[in-house]
Each structure stands twice: as structure tokens, then as C-alpha cells.
Amino acid sequence: MKKKLYITRAIKLTAFFLLSALVIGVLQEYVLCHHDANRLRLDAFYIEDKETIDVAMIGSSEMYSGISPALLYEKYGITSFPYATASSTAAAMKTQIKEMERTQTPELIVIEINCFLYGTDNEEKESSIRNYIDNVPLNGNKIEYIESTPAVRDLGRREFYFPILKYHGVWNDYPEPWNKMTSRITQDLRGYSYLKGFKTTAQTLKIDEKVYNSQLPNDESRTDLEPRYEVFLREFLDYCKEQNYNNLLFVRFPHIVKQETYKRFTRGNRAFDIISEYGFNYINFERDSTAMSYSTDDYYNHDHLNIYGSVKFTDYFGKIITDKYKVQKTVLDEKNEKQWNEAVDFWYKFYDYTDYRFKQNTKNKKIELYETNDLIKKVEDYAAKKDK
Amino acid sequence: MGNFKLAFCLRHPYIGDVILTYTSLNFIFFVLATALVYFVLPFKKYRWTVLLAASIFFYCTWSYQLGAFMLFTTLSTYLIALWLSKASAKSKAVLKAHKSEWSRDDKKKYKNKTKVRMRLIMTLALLLNFGILAFLKYYNFFAGSLNDILGAFSLDFSAPSLKLILPLGISFYTFQSMGYIVDVYREKTEAQKNPLKLLLFVSFFPQIIQGPISIYDQLAVQLFEGHDFDFTRFKHGCELIMWGFFKKLVIADRAVIPITAVTAEFNKFGGTTLTFTILLYALQLYADFSGGIDISRGVAQIFGVDMIDNFKRPYFSRSxxxxxxxxxxxxxxxxxxxxxxxxxxxxxxxxxxxxxxxxxxxxxxxxxxxxxxxxxxxxxxxxxxxxxxxxxxxxxxxxxxxxxxxxxxxxxxxxxxxxxxxxxxxxxxxxxxxxxxxxxxxxxxxxxxxxxxxxxxxxxxxxxxxxFFTNQNFKLGYSQISDLGLGKKDYLVVLIGGLIIFIASVIQERAKDGLDIRHMLDKKPFILRFALLFVCLISIVVFGIYGSGYSAADFVYAQF
Structure with missing residues (x-):
């Protein structure tokens, strides 16, 4: 009799805790979480079929706004994906490369070094930390990052393991996150993304200050990296060396360099010395006369290319990595080939739509465009309207 | 409100200051760990030591240095209670020894003399302990008032203002200890011979932050008795804790946001906003205090200790x-x-x-x-x-x-x-x-x-x-209330939460058999209980004010 009672209680308790865990888990994953473009991008990366990416790009926002994977595929047959988040931290680089390698074995891993060039403390900025790690599924790499990052410890590790502890108040923001939430679900159900993580802003940079870009290809000036960032860079390079990576390409994407950001440019020169010490390849596009010849109309702010700039840079970058680094295109199966072709079709429609938004944007407001259900619908509607 | 600050708390190398507030996850883990050790300990007779160790640890997480005040209260209470007990025993022995020799008047005289002596001993305990409480709590108030009065008469004297920190729960443990002293004086209670047992009575962790203030005879026996694990009791305790969490985290800590905004700039607000604030305060205070007490009682119940219910639907009172x-x-x-x-x-x-x-x-x-x-x-x-x-x-x-x-x-x-x-x-x-x-x-x-x-x-x-009477402007009030740090959705949560408390109170008020809701629920089908508990848990997780996204408020009564 007692045994029966114990079993019944055990079943009831288990049912209660399992159902609670399930509901809380779903809420944490889809409803009450950090909703933004970074989340959509990383989700899109994780749903890509294994071993289908030729070039993985890790780092910060320059990656996903500067190169269009669909265009790169169309022009050079190379599949690529920006495994990158806004203002990515230096401490996250090791985790990013590990995470990317968990599902993909790319021929070339392109690493933007922006995170090592900061003059201020980006490492402690909660938004920079969370932009990345909140969007990584719980696994050994994430645990290692959480446990080994002092800034995370200071913020409270529990909220990184169980993000609902931090984001449960997001219910108050609804219906605003609804579009992002449904976009993630749709994307997960679809099994692939159209823009492959690309994000842009329909805006043109307006700048009154002096722009240094034209003289930078010949500028050898160097400034030491902030000590803590040099330590981060060297530790990362040591790690890459230990792991015997021979497919790394460190890059510095083109920027509009002005007085305020000139020092960062000189740190980029210094980074070249350090990276070369370890024997890795480094292309500093801030020293490249072609890349630095893009006008301010090709940027939406001084750090990021807009869609017009990204079209130019994608083409240029594709040429370099195929010519110089001999990246060969993977032979995709029928399913993946179809998906990438679909991505190319969508890219052109997206380009047209973005161009239209530019033209409409007479006040030059910041209009962010990235893959959501809402955007897909608008792009398709615009394309249909245009066809008529 | 919410300004209860403590220094010298325990510091963990990874998670920083370890303050176990009743609504923190750490506290839940702490209670579960204590319960595990308590019920696993084979010697039932010594299970109270687990509660003592847990209570000391709990207090130290807040402030181990200020724990000296509590130790002083315990020690003085212990010694004086023994003194009273001895004085009473001695008096009885003397009376017994002189039973036949002494006249009625002699006996009365001796009894009165003993009574005066015992009263003096008791007064010593009261003065010592209430003296500390009064000094820490009221010194600056009286010094300020004295300075105002002297200043009005242009007298050149100024009582200094001191930076005094109020030890956690000082009111509650002082009242409880002094109640015990009076009971020993009145010979209602035997003096406790084991100082550690008395320390447990004084410091029992579920009640230290905000009571309830227990009577020795009612609490001590339950504390020192080694209880066996009882599933129903455990379940009821958890249900009460969950209900307390709901009241505190979902309602009280949300409602306190506009109240704090109003008190911070009190002069800025008109009659309508102030009326609204007072009404909201009635709900917030009840949800905060009764929620905290529910958590305390729920935790105590897990360990087999039934603490006094501090609330009985007070807003239904007719006088x-x-x-x-x-x-x-x-x-x-x-x-x-x-x-x-x-x-x-x-x-x-x-x-x-x-x-x-x-x-x-x-x-x-x-x-x-x-x-x-x-x-x-x-x-x-x-x-x-x-x-x-x-x-x-x-x-x-x-x-x-x-x-x-x-x-x-x-x-x-x-x-x-x-x-x-x-x-x-x-x-x-x-x-x-x-x-x-x-x-x-x-x-x-x-x-x-x-x-x-x-x-x-x-x-x-x-x-x-x-x-209230001269400045009711609903339009202005609406715009001010909308700007107090809570959105419409939050106010809706407070309203719905308040309604849930109201409905629960009506059910309990109307219960003819005097059963509380948890016992009533026991009689309902499993699926209904399951659904209610599930909804309560999810509501706390989703609508609770906790985590770094919010700043949870301290219990209002913790400052007393």
C-alpha cells in the first residue's frame, strides 16, 4: 500500500517538474529571451547543414554587414556564413572558433580583429557579452566561456546558464518582439535562412570631419594595443597555434577613419606585427588602396559598409580569397544547392528593396534591415509589385 | 523602504556577497540542503543542531559582525532567565523550609521581597536589551529632536549624529527574547538550561528577518523535537512558500516601484496620484508582509515547525x-x-x-x-x-x-x-x-x-x-501615474494579482470548517491542484520581479 503511494507521488512530482521544466524551457528559448538580429543570425548558422560552409567569418559587426554570403556564392561558388555578433568581445573569440568548428569544417576561417583594437573596455560591457553568448546553445564551449570569463562571473553566471532569470520581464515588451520570435520559429522550421546572417542599414554616412582613408594605405604608424587586449590577442594566437590551424585569415575590414578613430587604425598596424610573429596571414584592408577608395556613400556609419559598399567589397574579397588563398567551392548536395540558389534569388530582391528604402529615406534615418518574417514579406511584395 | 543595509556579510569568491534573502534562489537551495541534512541525520534528538547551524550560517550571510548583538541578547537572556529561575526556586525552597515557623505575614513579606528582586532582575534584562534596540534605532531621532529644541532656545549644545547600523531582525529577536524573560519571571515557562537551544529559539532563520514573534512555549518544543520527514507537511510548506513568492515577487515588488517613485519626489504629486499611491500601498504592504510571513511559515513547516499565522485577512475587519x-x-x-x-x-x-x-x-x-x-x-x-x-x-x-x-x-x-x-x-x-x-x-x-x-x-x-480634498485632478493624476516606472501591463499584473489575493481571501473567510486553502485543495482532484500550482509557478517565473533585469525590493518589515 505504502509502496503504491510512494510510486504515485513520485510520478506526480516527476510529471509536475518535467512539465514545468518543459514550459520554462520553451519560454526561455523562444518567448522570453534576448530577441535581436544576432540571435536570428546565430540561429541561422546552427541550422545550416553540417560541413556545408566553405568560409566561416568570425568576429564583429563588420562581418555581417560587409560581406553578402549569397553574392559570394553567386560570384565565386563559395558558401560562407558570418558567425559574428555586434561588438563581439576578445574573450569570446576562442569560443566562437570552437563553436563554429563544432558544426562546420571550413576551408578558410576569416577572423576580424576589431575586438582586439578597443581603447575602452568592451570586455565588461554586458550588451557586448550577451550579444554573443546568450545566443549560443548550452554546451561545453558555452560552459567553459561562462566559467572562465571574469566579466561573466561579475554579472552572475546563473543568468547566463538560465537566461530566463534575466529576460523573464521581456513579456512586457510584447508585441514588439513578436516578429523576431515568429521569424526564429519560421526559420527553424524552414531549416535554412535566405540572407545567411547578412544585416544592413539603409542609410548613408554623412560626415563633416576630415577623412584619412586616402592616405592610410601608405601609413605605417603603429600604436601598442591596450595591454589587456594584447594579452587577449596573444592568448588567442597561442590557442590557434596549439590547435595547428593552418586555414586562418586575420583581417581588418575597411572603415572610414577620422581623427577620433585614427589610433585604432594604428593599432591595426601593430596587430599585423603580432599576428605575423605567430605566422598567421593577415590582410589589413585599411591599408588596401582599393578597399579604402570606397566613398562615404558606401558606408552607413564610419565602421560599417552599407549594401552598396558590401556589394563592392564582397566581390573584391571573393577575388582575393579565391586567387590568393585558393578557396575551392564545395560540391553541395541537391538540397543545399537549391537553398543557396534560393538565397541568391532572395538577395537580388532584397537588394532592390533596400535600394528602394534608400531612395525613400530622404531624411537619412537609420533603417535596419535583416531577415525577419516581416522583412521577407515586404521584400517579396516589393518584388511582386515591381514585376507587375 | 528598501534601505536596509548591512556591512560585513559573507563573501564568496565566485558569487560575491552571499546574502540569503527569502526570495532568492540561493535561499531555496539553502533550505533544501538544510532539510536534507536535517532529515538524514540519524539522531533525531540532535536534529535541532542542524537548525541552529543553519540559522547561524543564515545570519552570517547577512552580517557576521552584527551577529554579536544577537549573541549578547541570547547570552543575557539565558543568564538572566537562569537567575530568575534560581531566585524563584530558592524562594520556594526557603518558603518550604520555613513553612511551619513563619507566619502568614512573614511568608507574604518574603514573597513580596522575592517578587521585587525578581522584578529587578527582569527589569535588568529588559533595560539591557530594549536599551540596545532603542539606542540603535532611536538615538539619532532623539538627538536630532533634542538639537532642534535646544536650537530653538539658542542653546549652544549639539548631540552628535552617529552612523548606526541596525542588526538584522533586532526588533523581532529582542521582542521574542524579552517575552521569554517575562514568561520565566511569571513562572509560565521553565528557563532553558542549554544556551545553544536558546540561541536557536532566538535566531531560528525562517523568522529572523520579519517574524512572526513567537512565544517560547509555542515554538521551542517544536524546534527541539526531532521531526521525521512528512510528505504532506513538506508539500504544504512548499505550497505556502510558492504563494508567498507570488505575493512578494509578482505583486509587492512590482507595486513598490511607483510607490518608491512617489516617495522620492513626494512634493511633485497631486491629490489623485497620492490617493492612488496610498491605495496601492495598502496592497503592496499586505502582499509584501504576508508574502514574507508565508515564506517563513512554509519553510518552518518543512521542518515540522508550525509558526503562528501573522495575518487573518485584515482588510475584511469591521473595526x-x-x-x-x-x-x-x-x-x-x-x-x-x-x-x-x-x-x-x-x-x-x-x-x-x-x-x-x-x-x-x-x-x-x-x-x-x-x-x-x-x-x-x-x-x-x-x-x-x-x-x-x-x-x-x-x-x-x-x-x-x-x-x-x-x-x-x-x-x-x-x-x-x-x-x-x-x-x-x-x-x-x-x-x-x-x-x-x-x-x-x-x-x-x-x-x-x-x-x-x-x-x-x-x-x-x-x-x-x-x-486629498483640494487637489483631485484625474487627468493630471493619470499622466503622473503613467510615469511612475510601471507600464499599463504591469499595473494590470498588480490588479490581477490583487484580485487573486482577494478571491483567495474570500474563499478562506467563507470556509466554514476553518480549513486553509492548502487543506481545501487536498480534497480537490489532482488535475486541478496540479494546474493551480503549475500556473502559480509559471506566474512567479514570468511575472516575478527578480534577476538583474529588475531590482527586487527588501521586505518592508525587515527594516523594523
Whole structure:
């Protein structure tokens, strides 16, 4: 009799805790979480079929706004994906490369070094930390990052393991996150993304200050990296060396360099010395006369290319990595080939739509465009309207 | 509100300051770990030591240095209780030894002498412990008031202001310990011979932050008895904790946001906003305090300890007297036992009552009534002045106490008039509209008292009353209320939460068998219980104010 009672209680308790865990888990994953473009991008990366990416790009926002994977595929047959988040931290680089390698074995891993060039403390900025790690599924790499990052410890590790502890108040923001939430679900159900993580802003940079870009290809000036960032860079390079990576390409994407950001440019020169010490390849596009010849109309702010700039840079970058680094295109199966072709079709429609938004944007407001259900619908509607 | 600060807490190398607040996840883990050790310990006789160790650890997470105050209280209480006990035993032995030799007068004389001696010993304990409490809590208030008075007379003296930190739960453990001392003095309770057991009684962790203030005889036996694990008790404890979490995290900590915004810039707001704030405060305070007590009782219940319920749906009270029997019941009981009766039954009061009875006025019907109830009514006023001062070192709290005391005093003194008016109007006590009117009237009286609580000062409280009648502007109020840090959705959560509390209270108020909701639920189908608990848990997780996205508020009564 007692045994029966114990079993019944055990079943009831288990049912209660399992159902609670399930509901809380779903809420944490889809409803009450950090909703933004970074989340959509990383989700899109994780749903890509294994071993289908030729070039993985890790780092910060320059990656996903500067190169269009669909265009790169169309022009050079190379599949690529920006495994990158806004203002990515230096401490996250090791985790990013590990995470990317968990599902993909790319021929070339392109690493933007922006995170090592900061003059201020980006490492402690909660938004920079969370932009990345909140969007990584719980696994050994994430645990290692959480446990080994002092800034995370200071913020409270529990909220990184169980993000609902931090984001449960997001219910108050609804219906605003609804579009992002449904976009993630749709994307997960679809099994692939159209823009492959690309994000842009329909805006043109307006700048009154002096722009240094034209003289930078010949500028050898160097400034030491902030000590803590040099330590981060060297530790990362040591790690890459230990792991015997021979497919790394460190890059510095083109920027509009002005007085305020000139020092960062000189740190980029210094980074070249350090990276070369370890024997890795480094292309500093801030020293490249072609890349630095893009006008301010090709940027939406001084750090990021807009869609017009990204079209130019994608083409240029594709040429370099195929010519110089001999990246060969993977032979995709029928399913993946179809998906990438679909991505190319969508890219052109997206380009047209973005161009239209530019033209409409007479006040030059910041209009962010990235893959959501809402955007897909608008792009398709615009394309249909245009066809008529 | 929410300004209870403590220094010198335990520091963990990874998670920083380890303060175990009742609504933190750490506290839940701590309770579960303590329960595990408690029930696994094979020696039932010594299970109380687990509670003692847990209580000391809990206190140290807040402040180990300020724990010295609690140790002092325990030690002084322990020694003085033993002293009292010995004095009483010695007196009995002497009386027994001289039973045949001493005359009745000799015995009476000796008894009186012993009583005086014991009273002195008890007074020593009261002075020592209430002295510490009074010094830490009221020194700066009295020093400031003294300086104001001396300044008014242009006297060149200034009492210094001191940076005093109030140890966690000092009011609660001091009241509890002194209640024990009085009980030993009254020979209602045997003095505890084991100082560690007394320390557990004083420091029992579920009640240290905000009570309830337990009576030794009621609590100690349960603490020292080794309890076996009981699933039903455990389940009921967890359900009560969950209900407490709901009240505290979903309602109280959300409602406190606009209240804090108003108190921070009190002068800025008009009558409508202040009216709204006072109403919201009534809900917030109840949800906060009763929620905290539910957590305390739930945790204690897991360990087999039934603590006194501090609340009995106070807003359903039909008189202010009844309200104070339903609100903070343990404090009311303590004050009744250890302050009200000693004052009301004191020789001075009895004599005054008798004297009045003998006067010409005392011979009239009104005079007879007044002389009869005078000791109780004046004692009530004194008790409420003490309650007011206990709430805080400020004139506004004195006014709060005076308001409640005066209302009770007047209601006692004018009771025959009310009864006669009711008779003339043919109103029966069971008449539902009349009952509702009484509840509404009592609630209004309570709200007036809350104005003193919420307003930053006595003069601001007076200004608030003035604005209630002269500055009602709904349009302005709406725009001010919308700008107090809570959105419409949050207000809706508070409203729904308040409604849930109201419905639960009505169910319990109407329960004929006196069963609480948890026992009622036990009789319902499993699926209904399952669904209710599940909804409660998810509501806490989703709507609770916790985590770094929010700043959870301290328990209001923790500052007392």
C-alpha cells in the first residue's frame, strides 16, 4: 500500500517538474529571451547543414554587414556564413572558433580583429557579452566561456546558464518582439535562412570631419594595443597555434577613419606585427588602396559598409580569397544547392528593396534591415509589385 | 523602504556577497540542503543542531559582525532567565523550609521581597536589551529632536549624529527574547538550561528577518523535537512558500516601484496620484508582509515547525480593533501579553478607574461606562503609541500610532452610543450592507494611518490629507501615474494579482470548517491542484520581479 503511494507521488512530482521544466524551457528559448538580429543570425548558422560552409567569418559587426554570403556564392561558388555578433568581445573569440568548428569544417576561417583594437573596455560591457553568448546553445564551449570569463562571473553566471532569470520581464515588451520570435520559429522550421546572417542599414554616412582613408594605405604608424587586449590577442594566437590551424585569415575590414578613430587604425598596424610573429596571414584592408577608395556613400556609419559598399567589397574579397588563398567551392548536395540558389534569388530582391528604402529615406534615418518574417514579406511584395 | 543595509556579510569568491534573502534562489537551495541534512541525520534528538547551524550560517550571510548583538541578547537572556529561575526556586525552597515557623505575614513579606528582586532582575534584562534596540534605532531621532529644541532656545549644545547600523531582525529577536524573560519571571515557562537551544529559539532563520514573534512555549518544543520527514507537511510548506513568492515577487515588488517613485519626489504629486499611491500601498504592504510571513511559515513547516499565522485577512475587519487582531497578529499578541495587560491591570489604572467610579460623574450611565473602560482605552492608546514608535524613529510614526490608538480609544469609550444608534436604526450586526459599510469604514481608517507611513514626514502627511480634498485632478493624476516606472501591463499584473489575493481571501473567510486553502485543495482532484500550482509557478517565473533585469525590493518589515 505504502509502496503504491510512494510510486504515485513520485510520478506526480516527476510529471509536475518535467512539465514545468518543459514550459520554462520553451519560454526561455523562444518567448522570453534576448530577441535581436544576432540571435536570428546565430540561429541561422546552427541550422545550416553540417560541413556545408566553405568560409566561416568570425568576429564583429563588420562581418555581417560587409560581406553578402549569397553574392559570394553567386560570384565565386563559395558558401560562407558570418558567425559574428555586434561588438563581439576578445574573450569570446576562442569560443566562437570552437563553436563554429563544432558544426562546420571550413576551408578558410576569416577572423576580424576589431575586438582586439578597443581603447575602452568592451570586455565588461554586458550588451557586448550577451550579444554573443546568450545566443549560443548550452554546451561545453558555452560552459567553459561562462566559467572562465571574469566579466561573466561579475554579472552572475546563473543568468547566463538560465537566461530566463534575466529576460523573464521581456513579456512586457510584447508585441514588439513578436516578429523576431515568429521569424526564429519560421526559420527553424524552414531549416535554412535566405540572407545567411547578412544585416544592413539603409542609410548613408554623412560626415563633416576630415577623412584619412586616402592616405592610410601608405601609413605605417603603429600604436601598442591596450595591454589587456594584447594579452587577449596573444592568448588567442597561442590557442590557434596549439590547435595547428593552418586555414586562418586575420583581417581588418575597411572603415572610414577620422581623427577620433585614427589610433585604432594604428593599432591595426601593430596587430599585423603580432599576428605575423605567430605566422598567421593577415590582410589589413585599411591599408588596401582599393578597399579604402570606397566613398562615404558606401558606408552607413564610419565602421560599417552599407549594401552598396558590401556589394563592392564582397566581390573584391571573393577575388582575393579565391586567387590568393585558393578557396575551392564545395560540391553541395541537391538540397543545399537549391537553398543557396534560393538565397541568391532572395538577395537580388532584397537588394532592390533596400535600394528602394534608400531612395525613400530622404531624411537619412537609420533603417535596419535583416531577415525577419516581416522583412521577407515586404521584400517579396516589393518584388511582386515591381514585376507587375 | 528598501534601505536596509548591512556591512560585513559573507563573501564568496565566485558569487560575491552571499546574502540569503527569502526570495532568492540561493535561499531555496539553502533550505533544501538544510532539510536534507536535517532529515538524514540519524539522531533525531540532535536534529535541532542542524537548525541552529543553519540559522547561524543564515545570519552570517547577512552580517557576521552584527551577529554579536544577537549573541549578547541570547547570552543575557539565558543568564538572566537562569537567575530568575534560581531566585524563584530558592524562594520556594526557603518558603518550604520555613513553612511551619513563619507566619502568614512573614511568608507574604518574603514573597513580596522575592517578587521585587525578581522584578529587578527582569527589569535588568529588559533595560539591557530594549536599551540596545532603542539606542540603535532611536538615538539619532532623539538627538536630532533634542538639537532642534535646544536650537530653538539658542542653546549652544549639539548631540552628535552617529552612523548606526541596525542588526538584522533586532526588533523581532529582542521582542521574542524579552517575552521569554517575562514568561520565566511569571513562572509560565521553565528557563532553558542549554544556551545553544536558546540561541536557536532566538535566531531560528525562517523568522529572523520579519517574524512572526513567537512565544517560547509555542515554538521551542517544536524546534527541539526531532521531526521525521512528512510528505504532506513538506508539500504544504512548499505550497505556502510558492504563494508567498507570488505575493512578494509578482505583486509587492512590482507595486513598490511607483510607490518608491512617489516617495522620492513626494512634493511633485497631486491629490489623485497620492490617493492612488496610498491605495496601492495598502496592497503592496499586505502582499509584501504576508508574502514574507508565508515564506517563513512554509519553510518552518518543512521542518515540522508550525509558526503562528501573522495575518487573518485584515482588510475584511469591521473595526479597527478587529483589524489589529488580524494584522501582524504575533506583535499584537506580544503587546497584549507583555504591555497592554501590565498597563491596564496596573495599580495606578485600577485606582484611577475606581476613583472615577466614586465621583458624581461616575455614577451616571456614561460615567460608569467610562470609568469601567478607562484603563483599557488608555492602555490601548499607550500600546499604539509604542507600535507607532516601533515602526520608526520619526514623528510621523508617532502620529500613526496615535491615530490608531485614539480611534480605538474613542470606539471603546463611545461604544454604548454606537450600540444605541444601531438599535434605534434597527441595524443588525449580521446585516450584509452594514457589514460592508463597516469594512469600508475600517479600511478608510487604515488608509489614513498609511498616509503617515508613506509620507516622508509628518508635515507631508498633513499636506497629503489636504490634497486629498483640494487637489483631485484625474487627468493630471493619470499622466503622473503613467510615469511612475510601471507600464499599463504591469499595473494590470498588480490588479490581477490583487484580485487573486482577494478571491483567495474570500474563499478562506467563507470556509466554514476553518480549513486553509492548502487543506481545501487536498480534497480537490489532482488535475486541478496540479494546474493551480503549475500556473502559480509559471506566474512567479514570468511575472516575478527578480534577476538583474529588475531590482527586487527588501521586505518592508525587515527594516523594523
Amino acid at each position: 479597527i480593533n478587529e483589524y489589529w487582531r488580524r494584522w501582524h497578529i504575533s506583535l499584537g499578541a506580544w503587546l497584549k501579553n507583555y504591555l497592554f495587560y501590565p498597563v491596564a491591570m496596573s495599580n495606578a489604572f485600577i485606582t484611577a478607574s475606581k476613583k472615577m467610579k466614586g465621583t458624581r460623574f461616575g455614577k451616571t450611565a456614561a460615567g460608569a461606562h467610562i470609568s469601567k473602560v478607562l484603563p483599557t482605552s488608555v492602555a490601548s492608546l499607550i500600546v499604539f503609541l509604542v507600535v507607532g514608535i516601533w515602526h520608526g524613529a520619526s514623528w510621523k510614526y508617532v502620529a500613526f500610532g496615535a491615530w490608531n490608538g485614539l480611534i480605538i480609544m474613542v470606539s471603546i469609550l463611545l461604544e454604548p452610543l454606537f450600540i444605541s444608534a444601531k438599535d434605534k436604526l434597527h441595524i443588525k450586526d449580521t446585516n450584509i450592507p452594514f457589514m460592508l459599510f463597516q469594512m469600508f469604514r475600517t479600511f478608510l481608517i487604515v488608509l489614513v494611518g498609511y498616509v503617515f507611513d508613506v509620507a516622508p514626514s509628518f508635515s507631508q502627511a498633513m499636506r497629503t490629507f489636504w490634497l
